[in-house]
Each structure stands twice: as structure tokens, then as C-alpha cells.
Amino acid sequence: MTVPFLSQLIDLCAAVLLLLSFSMLSQRRVLTLVVLFALQGATLFVSIVIVAWETHQYQLFYSAALTLLLKVIFLPLILHRLIRRLGAQWETEVLLNAPRTMLAGLLLVIFAFTLAEPISRFAHTVTHSTLGIALAVVMLSFLMMITRRKAITQVIGLLAMENGLFFAATSATYGMPMVVELGVALDVLVGAVIFGVFFFHIREQFDSLDLHNLESLRED
Amino acid sequence: MALLLLLGFPLLGSLFLALAGTRLWASVANILISLGTFMGGLWLAAHVIVNGTWITAGQEFFLDSLNVFLVVLTSFIGLTTSFFSRSYMRVEQEHGRLGSRQLRLYYGMFQLFMFTMLLALTTNNMGILWVAMEGATLTTVLLVSLYRTPASIEAAWKYFILSGVGIAQALFGTILLYLAAEKILGNVGISALLWTHLNQVKSRLEPTVLSLAFVFLLVGYGTKVGLVPLHNWLPDAHAEGPAPVSAVLSGLLLNVALYAVVRCKVLVDGSAYAGLAPKLMMGFGLISVTVAAFLLWRQKDIKRLFAYSSVEHMGIATFAFGMGGAIANFAALLQMTVHSLTKSSLFFTVGHAAQQAGTQAMDRIRGLANANPAVGWSLMIGTLAIIGMPPFGVFASEFLIFLTAMREYPWATPILMGTLSVAFGAIFLRVQEMVWGETNLKPLSRTPLMFPVFLQLAMVFLLGIYIPHDLSEWYRAAAKLIG
Numbered sequence A: 001m002t003v004p005f006l007s008q009l010i011d012l013c014a015a016v017l018l019l020l021s022f023s024m025l026s027q028r029r030v031l032t033l034v035v036l037f038a039l040q041g042a043t044l045f046v047s048i049v050i051v052a053w054e055t056h057q058y059q060l061f062y063s064a065a066l067t068l069l070l071k072v073i074f075l076p077l078i079l080h081r082l083i084r085r086l087g088a089q090w091e092t093e094v095l096l097n098a099p100r101t102m103l104a105g106l107l108l109v110i111f112a113f114t115l116a117e118p119i120s121r122f123a124h125t126v127t128h129s130t131l132g133i134a135l136a137v138v139m140l141s142f143l144m145m146i147t148r149r150k151a152i153t154q155v156i157g158l159l160a161m162e163n164g165l166f167f168a169a170t171s172a173t174y175g176m177p178m179v180v181e182l183g184v185a186l187d188v189l190v191g192a193v194i195f196g197v198f199f200f201h202i203r204e205q206f207d208s209l210d211l212h213n214l215e216s217l218r219e220d
Numbered sequence B: 001m002a003l004l005l006l007l008g009f010p011l012l013g014s015l016f017l018a019l020a021g022t023r024l025w026a027s028v029a030n031i032l033i034s035l036g037t038f039m040g041g042l043w044l045a046a047h048v049i050v051n052g053t054w055i056t057a058g059q060e061f062f063l064d065s066l067n068v069f070l071v072v073l074t075s076f077i078g079l080t081t082s083f084f085s086r087s088y089m090r091v092e093q094e095h096g097r098l099g100s101r102q103l104r105l106y107y108g109m110f111q112l113f114m115f116t117m118l119l120a121l122t123t124n125n126m127g128i129l130w131v132a133m134e135g136a137t138l139t140t141v142l143l144v145s146l147y148r149t150p151a152s153i154e155a156a157w158k159y160f161i162l163s164g165v166g167i168a169q170a171l172f173g174t175i176l177l178y179l180a181a182e183k184i185l186g187n188v189g190i191s192a193l194l195w196t197h198l199n200q201v202k203s204r205l206e207p208t209v210l211s212l213a214f215v216f217l218l219v220g221y222g223t224k225v226g227l228v229p230l231h232n233w234l235p236d237a238h239a240e241g242p243a244p245v246s247a248v249l250s251g252l253l254l255n256v257a258l259y260a261v262v263r264c265k266v267l268v269d270g271s272a273y274a275g276l277a278p279k280l281m282m283g284f285g286l287i288s289v290t291v292a293a294f295l296l297w298r299q300k301d302i303k304r305l306f307a308y309s310s311v312e313h314m315g316i317a318t319f320a321f322g323m324g325g326a327i328a329n330f331a332a333l334l335q336m337t338v339h340s341l342t343k344s345s346l347f348f349t350v351g352h353a354a355q356q357a358g359t360q361a362m363d364r365i366r367g368l369a370n371a372n373p374a375v376g377w378s379l380m381i382g383t384l385a386i387i388g389m390p391p392f393g394v395f396a397s398e399f400l401i402f403l404t405a406m407r408e409y410p411w412a413t414p415i416l417m418g419t420l421s422v423a424f425g426a427i428f429l430r431v432q433e434m435v436w437g438e439t440n441l442k443p444l445s446r447t448p449l450m451f452p453v454f455l456q457l458a459m460v461f462l463l464g465i466y467i468p469h470d471l472s473e474w475y476r477a478a479a480k481l482i483g
Helices: A005-026 A030-055 A059-085 A098-122 A128-147 A151-173 A178-206 B002-020 B026-051 B065-094 B100-122 B126-144 B150-185 B189-193 B195-200 B207-225 B233-240 B243-269 B276-296 B302-323 B326-357 B373-386 B393-408 B412-435 B451-465 B469-482
Strands: B054-056 B061-063
Touching: A005 A030, A005 A098, A005 A128, A005 A151, A030 A059, A030 A151, A059 A151, A059 A178, A098 A128, A098 B150, A098 B207, A128 A151, A128 B150, A151 A178, A151 B150, A178 B126, A178 B150, B002 B026, B002 B065, B002 B100, B026 B054, B026 B061, B026 B065, B026 B100, B061 B065, B061 B100, B065 B100, B065 B243, B065 B326, B065 B451, B065 B469, B100 B126, B100 B243, B126 B150, B126 B207, B126 B233, B126 B243, B150 B189, B150 B195, B150 B207, B150 B233, B150 B243, B189 B195, B195 B243, B207 B243, B207 B276, B207 B302, B233 B243, B233 B302, B243 B276, B243 B302, B243 B326, B243 B469, B276 B302, B276 B412, B302 B326, B302 B373, B302 B393, B302 B412, B326 B373, B326 B393, B326 B451, B326 B469, B373 B393, B373 B412, B373 B451, B393 B412, B393 B451
Parallel strands: none
Antiparallel strands: B054 B061
């Protein structure tokens, strides 16, 4: 049996998403991370358009447009401007033990596929096989948040996690109801404003965006 | 109409206060808006009591005895908190800790937070519930860092990131729920996420997907409830934010998050793996109670102490909902009510005490009863209520939970008994040192407004000795809905 061309394209998109997640995990420069995040959003946009086209789920075009506006244009732009205004263009951060992080990432991908297996067997969409990749993207973003120590990188991790969830929604159910997607988009937007405010507060108080400074509150 | 009032007042009120929040009368406007919201809540409750379950606005909103009771509680605490804010924020402003722009942010965000809470309670759509819960984080995160001190910014950042990650799990759970529902209800777009529809077909939903969805939802909303080990943001956010924010976080946010968990549990109850949800909730509940009780001993900050006590009480309520059955559910609902009444009044009192002492460090607050009898005695009485002394309401709810535990899960009783005594000792020892003895505190420049505290403590006292017939009928109906 031959797999239709468009389905193969979706699988390709999914593979690109996974690759991008891994490259984000190993990227040291903050500015390049923003570019990778925008690319991830763009891939998400392309895959949603293909799914919408192939399955005639035309309401998905709206959510594709939403992705394009928010994830590809608005958020990277705002992150870019924030980084420039904070003067953090050239900042790099030390990666803790990159090979071990990559290995952990690989294990997470395997775990994600195992977890997604019963669900994707149940889903009836043409894209159900990509659910494992969506979960893997979520987990890799999580790993990125754990291993990094800069405020901007953590926020990019959080946003990338949201991308993964969006991809999961598309591949499992052809997207969530419109009201919910709009609400989620609104939350992301408000969240973006808030972390923007935060970066400046953190900088003002600690003279750097390094989260090492933010470790005084703990039980001792 | 009542619903429009309930949601319209805080939403438009926040816009209004965002524009006019720097004025002197903003604190009064804040009280009036909260009063309007509370009236809307009462009207809605009257409507539901007379006409029964009410589904409205294209089925998007849904009210039964479970959520309408929480609506009244939430809007009531919103009202008392805005009374308290007026007297508390005035002193903060005089001490120069907050400027008028920060106050405008506070009033605007406070009303927006009330809106997200009430939206989460009244919506019928599991997706909108998620949006509202995330909105609740976003509106409170800048309030936690209102003082702009290094510690408060750290607390707010932790709150932002941990809640963001937690709530992302809940979004995945919601997606899975939608996946399971779509199969049965067909590709009907929006109606597949309506709780009432899901509840009708819950026995036909795919059990594997449903139980996976529940795990994600429990972890997601459980982060907001403050269940151990997802509780790390909670003590920091409570301790570093202004006292009224601690009061609403503890009294409202935790309750509404637990409500979300309970709604999800009801959906899973009908499925083939029905045993999973109760076990998970009981496990999380017991771990929370135990860990919080022992961490109570190590606290030096008065607000952190009461924050851990919130973790402990939410753990008890989660455990009780996990056990299920008419009595345990009844007790858990009572526990949610008395906890949020007592804890918010405690945070009000602690706020005044900390203003008087100029610190939240417990070893530097001494002789409160001498310095200011109203504050000192309220702190003592509130503490006695929260550690579960008779005749207060917390005693009644915990007693009922013990009774059920002894009958259904005898092994859990010694754990509960032991940890509660540990918590009892920790809180009582610390607080009595602060209340009695010689005082080193200067009197406050203004008399603190204590009537919200007295009112709430009186209600907790009354609920302990006598629950009015109508109210207990109401609890019973709500408990039956949870099953």
C-alpha cells in the first residue's frame, strides 16, 4: 500500500520538528534559539495547513493562521526585541554536559513513543502516527527548561512546549474547538507580555538574567 | 442575567480600575465592584436553589449545587478581601512600600483574577476551564512580585514557570479528553468538550485514553492545588506577595483548582479503570498532608507557616474526595469552605501583625496580644480554628473525614492522626510565642479593619457547632453529584 504524498509530507514536518527540538536543546546562543523557535512555529504552521488541506477540515486554517501570527511572527519578534533591548544578543550559556543531555533526550523520545502508542492506536486521524513526536517535543522542551539557567531560555522552553502541545492537538484530533484555541492563544499572548515585564524586573534586581541568583528561597 | 452580573462586574471593574486605579477612591470602588459580584453570586445561588441545575448561553455555562456553592464562597471572600485591601494597602502606601501605580496594577489584576476564578467555576467547557486556570496564574504572578524585592521576584518567577509547566500537562489532558469524547460524540466541534455532554457518555469513553487524560489533568491542576511534590511554588508565592494576595491564593485559587480536579474525577468514575482516580487522589492527598506537617516545623516566616498549613488542608480535602462516598464528599466540601474562610482571615490578621512588626520573621514578633489585642486574639482564635480544635468548623470536617477513613481505609487513620498532631504542635507552639508575653511592637498608625476577620471566624465557629438545615441540604446535594 502506498502512503499518500501529503501524509508523507506531514511525517516529514514531524521529523523536522523533532530535529529542531534537538538542536534547541544543544544551542548555546540565545538569539539563535529564537530563530529555531520561529522555525519550529513555521513547521507547525505548514503541517497544520497540510492536514487542513488533506482532510478538508477547513476550520483548521484559522488555527494555522493563528499559529503563523503568534508563533512565527509575533512571539519571535517580541523575544528578539527584548533580547536587543536587554543587550543580550551575544550572550551564550554554558551547557552542562551536552552529551549526557542528548542521551537523556533520546531516552525521553523513546519514552514518549511508548506513552503515545496506545493513544495513537485509538486516534482515527490520518496523522495519528505523529502523536509520539508531538509528545517527544513536549518532553524535550521540558528537558531544556531543566538544564538551562537563563530566564530567556526557560521562557523559550515553555513556549516550545506549547508548540508541541498544539502539534499534539492537531495530530490527535484535528485541533481543539475554536473558542479554546483562541483562549489558549490569548493566554500565551498575555504570558508573553508578562515575561517581558519580568525580564526587566529580574535584570533590575540582579543585574543579569542568570537564574543562579534566583535560588535563595528554599527549605534548609 | 445573574450570571452576567457575576462575570461582568469583575471584568469591567478591572478595566475601570486599570484606568482609574491611581485615584484615592479606587479602594472604595474596588469594594463596590466586589459587592456587586457578591450580589450576583447570591442571586445566581437563589436561582439554582429554586430552579435546580441551570445550563445557559448555548450550553457554555452550567451551574449545579456544586459550583454555585463555590461561586458564593469565592465572591464572598473576594468581598472581604477587598475590605481588607483598603486598610492594608493604605498602610503600605504610607510606609512607602507601594506607589500609586503599583496599587493600580493591584486593583486591576485583583478584579481580573476574580473574573478568571468565577469563569473557571461557571464554565461548562473543559477547554475554557483550562484557559481560566492559566489566566488565574497570569493575573496573580505580577501581584506576587508587587514589592519588587529580589525575593518576591524570585517567588513570582518560580510561580510563573512551575505553574506554566504544570498547567501545560493539564492542556495535554484536555486534548486527550477531547480525543476520547470526539469518538463518541462525533466531530461536533465545541460540544465534545462540554462537561455535561461528557458526563452523559462517560461510561462509553475509551478507558485507557480517559485514565491517561486524568493522570495529566491531576498533575496539571494538582500543581495549582499545591499537592506535594508539585507544591514548590506555593510557600514562596504566599510568603513574598502582599497579604491580600496570599489570602486569595490560599482561599480561592487552591479551592478552584481542587474543584477542577473533582470535575475531572467525576468523568473518570464511570470508566473501566474507575479505581485509578480515587487511589491517585488519596495517595497525593496523604503525601501532601505528611510532608507539609513535617515542613511546618522548619518555618521561620509566619506566612510560609500558614502556606504549608494550606498544603496540608488541601491534602486532607483531596484525600477525602479520593475516598468518595456521601459522607467523605460532604466533609471535603465543608473542609474547603471552612479552610478558605479561616485561612483568608488568618492572612488578614498576619498581614496586620507583619505591618506592625515590620517583619514576617516569627522570632521577631512577640506579645501581639499586648500590643494590639484585636490582632493578637484574632491570630490566636484563627490558629485554634485552623489546627482543628473543637468547636470550630475545621474540627467538624476533619472529624467526618477521620470517621470515613476509619471505616473504609483503616490503614490511613494513624497516618492522618499522627501528621495532624505534628502540624498541630508546630503551628500552636510558634503562634503562642508570638501572641503572649512582653511586647516589642510599636502601635500601628491606623487602627486595622478587623471586622472581616471577626465575621469569617464567627462563621467558622457557627459551622462547627451547627450547620443550618438548608446549607447541609446543599452540601448533601453537591456531595451526591460528585458520587
